[in-house]
Amino acid sequence: MKFIKKIIIIVFCLSLIPIAAVATVGAKARFDDGPNRVFSGGPLIAGDLHTGPEPDWSFVESISTIEMQLLDPPLSRRIWTAEYGGKVYVWSGYMGTTVGRLWKRWPSQAERDGRAIIRINGVRYERELKRIKSGEVLEGITAAITAKYPSQTTRTAVEEGGVWVFEMAPRS
Amino acid sequence: MDKTMKNFYWFTAAAVVLTVLAVLFFPGVEDFVERTFQRYLGQAAR
Numbered sequence: 001m002k003f004i005k006k007i008i009i010i011v012f013c014l015s016l017i018p019i020a021a022v023a024t025v026g027a028k029a030r031f032d033d034g035p036n037r038v039f040s041g042g043p044l045i046a047g048d049l050h051t052g053p054e055p056d057w058s059f060v061e062s063i064s065t066i067e068m069q070l071l072d073p074p075l076s077r078r079i080w081t082a083e084y085g086g087k088v089y090v091w092s093g094y095m096g097t098t099v100g101r102l103w104k105r106w107p108s109q110a111e112r113d114g115r116a117i118i119r120i121n122g123v124r125y126e127r128e129l130k131r132i133k134s135g136e137v138l139e140g141i142t143a144a145i146t147a148k149y150p151s152q153t154t155r156t157a158v159e160e161g162g163v164w165v166f167e168m169a170p171r172s
Numbered sequence: 173m174d175k176t177m178k179n180f181y182w183f184t185a186a187a188v189v190l191t192v193l194a195v196l197f198f199p200g201v202e203d204f205v206e207r208t209f210q211r212y213l214g215q216a217a218r
Binding site for chain 1: 177180203209
């Protein structure tokens with residue numbers, strides 16, 4: 001019994017090392033202007049704020065990821081994006097699993113308050129995230145997603161709730 | 173507490189402090205930690 005207790009203590013102590021590493025990276029990211037890979041970053045501060053007419057979003061087809069910040073909470077993350085029909089979209093997979101929902105909290109936060117700022121090529125855009133749960137438009141959006149990324153997102157996956165898709169509409 | 177365990181606790185404490193310092197101040201460590209974490213997280217979320 002004493003031996004098993006000792007083993008448990010050793011495993012626990014050793015696990016503190018990677019936990020400390022991950023926690024430090026996560027905490028450090030909160031103070032950055034923008035996100036890194038996994039961890040949320042701080043608010044998007046740098047960059048001109050876009051004003052004027054709605055841009056031609058087709059330029060995002062050549063951009064791998066964008067930075068997106070919700071106003072509440074003011075945290076940013078790096079995210080895939082796709083354009084379809086002159087509109088620009090973001091999405092989150094893994095929403096059908098518990099780990100996924102714990103990891104990806106921004107979709108439910110965006111559903112509560114969709115106000116967001118995105119930064120592309122150093123320019124910030126004020127947007128309003130609007131979730132799309134069903135409809136014909138999902139055929140086109142998911143086709144645009146799978147054409148751009150190594151993703152198997154389908155309309156069915158979106159309608160079943162495994163993938164949450166948001167249109168980044170202009171903020172009114 | 174026997175001496176071996178006491179030394180082990182000191183080793184763990186030193187390793188945790190060094191890890192935190194490495195992440196904060198050594199270029200590339202943060203990126204490595206994040207890439208590794210992302211890989212495991214991605215597998216767990218599937």
